[in-house]
Amino acid sequence: MERELAMEIVRVTELAALKSAHWMGRGNKMEADRAATEAMRKMFDTVSMDGTVVIGEGEMDEAPMLYIGERLGTGVPPIVDVAVDPLEGTEVVASGQTDAMTVVAIAPRGNLLHAPDMYMDKLVVGPSAKGRVHMEQSVRENLEAVAKANHKPVSQVVAVILDRPRHAELIEQVRAAGARIKLIPSGDVAAAIQTAFPESGVDILLGAGGAPEGVLAACALKCLGGEMQGRLLPENEEQRQRCLDMGITDVDHVFMLDDMVAGDDAIFSATGVTEGSLLHGVRFLANGRARTQSIVMRAKTGTVRFVDAIHNLDRKVGWND
Numbered sequence: 001m002e003r004e005l006a007m008e009i010v011r012v013t014e015l016a017a018l019k020s021a022h023w024m025g026r027g028n029k030m031e032a033d034r035a036a037t038e039a040m041r042k043m044f045d046t047v048s049m050d051g052t053v054v055i056g057e058g059e060m061d062e063a064p065m066l067y068i069g070e071r072l073g074t075g076v077p078p079i080v081d082v083a084v085d086p087l088e089g090t091e092v093v094a095s096g097q098t099d100a101m102t103v104v105a106i107a108p109r110g111n112l113l114h115a116p117d118m119y120m121d122k123l124v125v126g127p128s129a130k131g132r133v134h135m136e137q138s139v140r141e142n143l144e145a146v147a148k149a150n151h152k153p154v155s156q157v158v159a160v161i162l163d164r165p166r167h168a169e170l171i172e173q174v175r176a177a178g179a180r181i182k183l184i185p186s187g188d189v190a191a192a193i194q195t196a197f198p199e200s201g202v203d204i205l206l207g208a209g210g211a212p213e214g215v216l217a218a219c220a221l222k223c224l225g226g227e228m229q230g231r232l233l234p235e236n237e238e239q240r241q242r243c244l245d246m247g248i249t250d251v252d253h254v255f256m257l258d259d260m261v262a263g264d265d266a267i268f269s270a271t272g273v274t275e276g277s278l279l280h281g282v283r284f285l286a287n288g289r290a291r292t293q294s295i296v297m298r299a300k301t302g303t304v305r306f307v308d309a310i311h312n313l314d315r316k317v318g319w320n321d
Helices: 004-021 029-044 090-095 139-149 165-177 188-194 211-224 237-245
Strands: 050-055 079-088 101-108 119-125 158-162 180-184 204-210 227-233 267-272 289-298 304-312
Touching: 004 029, 004 079, 004 101, 004 267, 004 289, 004 304, 029 079, 029 090, 029 101, 050 211, 079 188, 079 211, 101 188, 101 211, 119 139, 119 188, 119 211, 139 165, 139 204, 158 165, 158 188, 165 180, 165 204, 180 188, 188 204, 188 211, 188 267, 204 211, 211 227, 211 267, 211 289
Parallel strands: 050 079, 158 180, 158 204
Antiparallel strands: 079 101, 101 267, 119 204, 119 227, 267 289, 289 304
């Protein structure tokens, strides 16, 4: 994939962020998600690629736009798989909280895991701890490995975990090991990315979140040189059958990073919607202008760009549609 495609994808996440930010704090998560999804779809129509959605808003009969199997782009090469989360943090936007983002990842056709829509147990670390952790090890062993890799005691390690009742036992295990915890209300893609930035203060991500979001995070970690592992957590026979239908015969299999994102040619882009630990949110300025901050990465080169942009909304393609 050409490097110019990375900047085209940024335009997709930027417009989705601008549109959904209009709904911040207004108590309507459905409208916020709809605004992001429609904006993404329209901007994808301008991108020079032949894309197929493999991680999207649902099946064709369940989602009006960006459904799994939908074709995106102008129809010319490169031929790519597309993973999208038009608005990671719909409730976050509706309530005016932090760390909502619009997210897109692409890779050559066949290189992204077609993760079913269910929970995935996740383990994420940055480059310094790559190769030193594993889901088959205990929580204590992984925390000690991360502490050693980052040259600090376990008492200074920070594990980020989604604040959910299902994580009560995990939280107790982390505390028993002596590590610190950062609980987040949502947004484990942003949290996963933070493990690769020492200045973020986050050393490891643990716990169960959405499997589709796991693939998006894996694309980012592939670009950043970190490590991610995941195990699907089907909750019933219907979900187990869905795994089998997608060719996943061993539901207890630990997916490594290369299982989720094959090869070294992935692109990841995210734009902040609300103010966050990783990215600034959309700021509407005077005279019909707005400012966004995005992160865009390429696995092939390892380049990570933070893109600050000021948009003249009256001239913005897709803004008045």
